[in-house]
Amino acid sequence: MLDSAGAAAAAVLMLVGLQTEVLPPAERQAELLHRLKHDCGSCHGMTLKGGLGPSLLPEALAGKDEAGLAAIVLHGVPGTPMPPWGVEISATEAAWLVERLKQGITP
């Protein structure tokens, strides 16, 4: 079991790993952000502050598990309007989007 410093270090390593190894190509990043603004934005708001769906701003996502959030993006939430985006977004891309959302972006 990791102590909290160890966990933080592991998280940093994961973050570095994401940023250096499995970043979507620049063109795809732009496409994903466009998608986020206009398609996710139809329920979560173009500024991501929420609408029919919940807010995706950093303060709303703070403390939520990245892997869990990425799973929601990929698989949706049954019984709600959140659809599974895994048909067109890879696991790597979902993880990148979640990371960007938690940092706070203006898509």
Next chain:
Amino acid sequence: MKAVLLALLLPPLASAAVAAEPRGTGDLGLVVERASGSVRIVETTGRTALARVEGLGDLSHASVVFGRDGRHAFVFGRDGGLTKVDLLEARIAERVVQAGNSIGGAISADGGLVAVANYEPGGVKVFDAATLEEVADIPSTPLDDGKRAKVVGLEDTTGRRFAWSLYDTGEIWSADLKDPAHPRIARFASVGRLPYDALVTPDGRYYVAGLFGEDGLAVLDLWDASAKPRRVLEGYGRGEEPLPVYKMPHLEGWAEAQGLLFLPAIGRHELLLLDRGTWQEAGRIAVHGQPVFAVARPDGRQVWVNFAHPLNDAVQVIDVPSRQVVATLNPGKAVLHMEFTPRGEQVWVSARDSDKVVVYDTETLRPIAEIAADKPSGIFFTARADRIGF
């Protein structure tokens, strides 16, 4: 001399105005530019854009109603902004930010009251159309998390009556605001899971709410004070697993034609046909994707349909008498909305990711004009002022 100089130096006051000469507004409309917080004022006779009005805030998911003078548009922004736009002077006449998160609104039959549906804080606020002063605040049902239920499907009916649905709690409320200080409200619970939008039939009699959480719709007869909402088209999915829905369908801008309502199915690539006389299913039409809008040409001869992501680059035209899809058109990328001219000889179609509006001749089904616009979404013509539930 001094006066002449001054006149030369001053910019013309009405530089942005649409009407240097007196003109009517029957052929005017607005195109929402969702990403830039602006609206384009357009005219449908020469098919041109006349002016742009900026500073309307967050217009993602914006909608518009018109005052009965056909001159003033009320634009409902996502950020709670309610903006009154003067179409002739191409300027903002009034603007208030009345909530944190909003979804649309409606206007009373006498043009005196504008009502706004709010997500945050959940409820309906009502404003004097002349001044945008708040005249009523009707909070929705409280939820466990301290918030209140989100209001969807707010529609004007007859007189100073409005009806709306509560998304989270599955309710329909109908309110008479004859005396705005003392609204008379009828609340109906358990109408069905997750109502997401609604329409009012052209006669103002029936309020029809679509349900996201189950296969069916809820219908309330507004002419019968003792009536309760009843379920129609129950189980239209026939137990099949629904397909994922990548954009919520819309019901406002009803598609009633030849005694039938043409309604988007949820999670199915179909339009459902609902008989207005019997409230029974009268058939279904297979279409290209998840329908978002199904809009009838004003004469009811055609219904035009657009679709959710990722099949949103097409629109389909349905011939009502034969119930056949007679054309699949590709106006551009990410088609968001369609609006007919008052008598339906043209339809204007917005293609968000192509940054343009394409105008079709509805007889030949050929494009006859294109108008550049920045990420256009909703298109709204002044003829809406004369229709109930628009």
